[in-house]
Amino acid sequence: MTSSDTATWPSLSENHPLLQLHSRLPKILSNADHTSIWGVQLSPSSPPVFSTLLILQKYLRSVANDVDKAGENLTKTLKWRKDFGLDQGTASEDFGPDFEGLGYVTKVGNEGGSRDVVTWNVYGAVKELKKPFGDLNRFLRWRLNLMETAISHLNLSQTSTPIPDFGHGPDPHRIDQIHLYEGVSFLRMDPLVKAASRAVIEIMQAHYPELLLRKFFVEVPLLMSWMFGAISLFVSTETAKKFQVISYKENLAKELGNMDDVPAEYGGKGPDLRTLGQRLKTEAHQ
Missing domain, CATH: 1.10.8 (Helicase, Ruva Protein; domain 3)
Known part of the structure; x- marks a missing residue:
């Protein structure tokens, strides 16, 4: 039970x-x-x-x-x-080396004593553009896999914490999303990336309501300003208020919470994302 x-x-x-x-x-x-x-x-x-x-x-x-x-x-x-087919074992799907290092799920302790689920999208890890973005359906399956994995750590089937009525307090069951753009130069106005970005935005807006706590865009190249224009076309004003651009990656940790849960690279005191992601997987199986 x-x-x-x-x-x-x-x-x-x-x-x-x-x-x-x-x-x-x-x-x-x-x-x-x-x-x-x-x-x-x-x-x-x-x-x-x-x-x-x-x-x-x-x-x-x-x-x-x-x-x-x-x-x-x-x-x-x-x-x-x-x-x-999202409820048929997609969370265990293996996407191979083309998506290696592009996404992680971790948890970060907050001031209230609980831990927020965080997804990390590491666009700087993309080495060859067409490998992750060339097949739109495959990219979407990978991106949704990351989201579904994060949601699984909310334990919605097991929690005993209710959600307040609309206008009567925050939903405690939401996720932080972080998009890391350090070292990204090839994205710019590439049609493959734009198509993937817009498709993800549309799906999240239509089928993942009330799951976003905050979204951070870290070290975004100026030449990618088109992305924010695209986002504004598809999301509500309320959702757009949750977006935050961080120019220097070292400033990210102080926005998230417990320094030990954030890699030192991003201003914290923790290990790298791979280690933190593996730590969460181990916790989930204990």
């Missing part, structure tokens, strides 16, 4: 948006023909299952409690996940 099996959601009024959306879940699941998302099996049973309410609350918060829109978006996401 997981902790969420016995967890209790705060009391909800009869007409609360969360209960309204939950009442539509049988139809949503039937239309989508898929029930799994982020390690959670959505259940229409009553009383509502804690982990199911957690997912529904994310969708409600992303559309300011618009029950109709939340139901529509969740249906689309479940259909997309089924078509993309």
